[in-house]
């Protein structure tokens with residue numbers, strides 16, 4: 630048996646087209662483009678690539694992109710001052726501060742200064758609190774995109790056993806909250822989990838967000854499970870040219886023999902993250918302008 634490959638790139642393309650329609654409508658009504666500001670501190674090459682592709686996607690969707698690249702030795706006060714300026718800038722509807730920040734900066738303190746109405750990454754205490762309470766709000770992009778793929782594939786998730794591997798603020802925790810709100814029975818695994826293979830074997834839905842290349846093996850996966858691989862890991866360059874191959878947290882070759890469906894890396898969750906960022910920016914822009922539009 631060979632698993633169906635869930636085409637995140639294709640699904641993301643559809644979502645981006647719907648966002649572009651809403652963006653054109655927004656510009657027609659308000660006379661301005663919806664705007665996304667991305668803040669990158671330091672010069673981590675992977676983040677640079679990611680920021681560039683977000684900027685391109687934002688413009689393609691008919692929105693304005695504001696990129697702020699700050700040196701690695703930027704002070705906490707200067708970064709907080711920039712976020713404050715973006716909070717009050719009427720052209721900015723969404724603010725994303727690229728994580729992780731350099732070690733000398735306090736991530737929580739920076740994120741807490743983001744205006745919750747512009748929190749398109751869903752990381753402020755207001756957004757995370759609303760998610761925990763089951764109230765509508767801005768949800769982190771990667772879990773939101775992953776949930777869209779799962780619902781598209783499975784329909785109702787009610788009663789299914791879901792195992793999320795990883796408990797980060799950005800991915801694991803909000804993913805678990807979303808699955809719980811879909812009435813899954815949710816287990817959150819992490820680096821202290823005992824007998825991870827046995828925990829994963831129970832799951833109808835596996836979401837892997839660990840950051841360890843090909844850690845989750847096919848013989849951990851229950852036959853017929855749906856596997857969402859969030860991991861983005863670049864292997865050291867060998868024969869694949871200068872950059873090295875991109876792989877997920879799941880051993881795709883063995884897992885795709887037992888799963889019912891699986892997301893590839895690249896082309897799975899990554900493109901959904903970017904599409905959901907555009908979606909969240911559009912939703913934030915509409916709310917801020919008091920426009921009530923159909924669900925994106």
Ligand SMILES: NC(=O)C1=CN([C@@H]2O[C@H](COP(=O)(O)OP(=O)(O)OC[C@H]3O[C@@H](n4cnc5c(N)ncnc54)[C@H](OP(=O)(O)O)[C@@H]3O)[C@@H](O)[C@H]2O)C=CC1
Nearest residue numbers: 771795796797800819820838839840859860861898899902
């Ligand atoms: N596709 C996309 O759009 C995105 C992809 N990513 C990728 O997803 C991955 C995870 O990202 P992120 O959540 O930010 O990472 P973090 O490093 O913040 O979190 C990793 C989590 O994995 C857990 N973990 C580490 N080692 C093990 C282990 N051996 N067994 C079980 N659990 C373990 C950690 O546990 P503990 O808490 O105990 O330390 C932690 O909770 C990365 O590869 C990242 O690049 C991230 C964001 C978006």
Ligand SMILES: Nc1nc(=O)c2c([nH]1)NC[C@@H]1CN(c3ccc(C(=O)N[C@@H](CCC(=O)O)C(=O)O)cc3)C=[N+]21
Nearest residue numbers: 726727728729750861894895896897898899900902903
């Ligand atoms: N505040 C914050 N929010 C984030 O959402 C966030 C972040 N910080 N820090 C870094 C991680 C990582 N991340 C990715 C998003 C898309 C791809 C993506 O589009 N990947 C393509 C491949 C890209 C390539 O080839 O390099 C794919 O999987 O097909 C990858 C990684 C968001 N993150």
